Amino acid sequence: MHSTSARFQNVFSFFTTVAFTVAGLVALSSFFFPTDTVATGSIRNVQIAQGRQNQYGTLGRRQEFAHIKFDLHTDLSPLFHYNTKQVFLYLTTTYPGDGNKYSNNTVTIWDKIIPNNPKSKTKLALKNQRAKYPFNDIIGKFSDRKAELRLEYNVQPHVGALVWGTVKDADTGSEVLTDFVLEDSAKARKAKKAKAEAAKAAKNAQ
Amino acid sequence: MEAIMERVYTIVDGFIDFEGQKMVEQISTYGLIAFGFLSFLVGFVFQDLVYTLYVMGAGTVLTILVTVPPWPVFNKNPQRFHVEEKEE
Numbered sequence: 220m221h222s223t224s225a226r227f228q229n230v231f232s233f234f235t236t237v238a239f240t241v242a243g244l245v246a247l248s249s250f251f252f253p254t255d256t257v258a259t260g261s262i263r264n265v266q267i268a269q270g271r272q273n274q275y276g277t278l279g280r281r282q283e284f285a286h287i288k289f290d291l292h293t294d295l296s297p298l299f300h301y302n303t304k305q306v307f308l309y310l311t312t313t314y315p316g317d318g319n320k321y322s323n324n325t326v327t328i329w330d331k332i333i334p335n336n337p338k339s340k341t342k343l344a345l346k347n348q349r350a351k352y353p354f355n356d357i358i359g360k361f362s363d364r365k366a367e368l369r370l371e372y373n374v375q376p377h378v379g380a381l382v383w384g385t386v387k388d389a390d391t392g393s394e395v396l397t398d399f400v401l402e403d404s405a406k407a408r409k410a411k412k413a414k415a416e417a418a419k420a421a422k423n424a425q
Numbered sequence: 426m427e428a429i430m431e432r433v434y435t436i437v438d439g440f441i442d443f444e445g446q447k448m449v450e451q452i453s454t455y456g457l458i459a460f461g462f463l464s465f466l467v468g469f470v471f472q473d474l475v476y477t478l479y480v481m482g483a484g485t486v487l488t489i490l491v492t493v494p495p496w497p498v499f500n501k502n503p504q505r506f507h508v509e510e511k512e513e
Contacts, residue, residue, distance in 0.1 A: 223439035
């Protein structure tokens with residue numbers, strides 16, 4: 220500490236220690252904020268369409284794709300505190316495997332990044348929103364499997380640990396917002412055709 | 426020329442006495458710790474991490490300004506050395 224350079228080095232060195240400690244305090248203080256968030260969500264419409272996906276320049280095999288439209292209301296403001304940089308929000312569907320070879324599936328169908336600034340909206344009210352990512356099953360058919368919809372989030376802080384969580388349903392308190400059936404498109408088409416023919420026959424009979 | 430260089434060296438070196446070194450040690454340690462707590466509290470109370478950065482930055486700059494230059498207060502107790510007896 221006798222000379223200017225020694226004093227500067229000492230003070231700066233201790234500053235880095237203090238800065239790291241303050242960052243640690245900030246990181247720990249984020250755990251004081253509750254993360255209770257609620258949402259209500261429902262599925263508007265699930266379209267299972269046959270299609271072929273362009274895979275690296277060649278067309279893949281013909282298979283079923285699920286196109287989903289949904290409603291979603293949620294208030295994420297509890298997740299935004301002074302140490303939140305942004306929240307990554309993602310909607311997942313979970314459905315069982317084919318019961319034979321493949322295990323259960325979880326697919327992200329829609330996501331959104333909500334940065335923590337005064338302009339961004341922390342309350343979401345989506346109506347008839349189209350899912351960003353249509354998905355297909357590994358065996359190419361959904362064959363009437365039942366799927367569940369969950370809203371999950373990942374809080375990304377300025378300093379500290381990433382926090383993952385699932386938004387609870389406002390009414391039931393369950394993590395599953397809603398469930399729906401991934402219809403067998405061939406069967407559905409056949410049923411529709413049969414119905415149309417029945418209607419036609421009824422009309423002819425009159 | 427030599428006189429000028431001597432002056433430059435004095436400013437650059439900035440030597441202070443032992444009492445001054447003790448003071449600098451205490452001021453920098455307690456000052457930085459206090460500003461660290463203050464910055465955390467300000468950021469937490471006002472719910473804005475930018476305040477934490479500003480308070481910590483300002484506190485560090487202030488501490489450096491107070492402790493690094495060889496202020497006269499740090500040279501109030503110069504060490505007296507035994508004067509060499511001159512042989513004529």
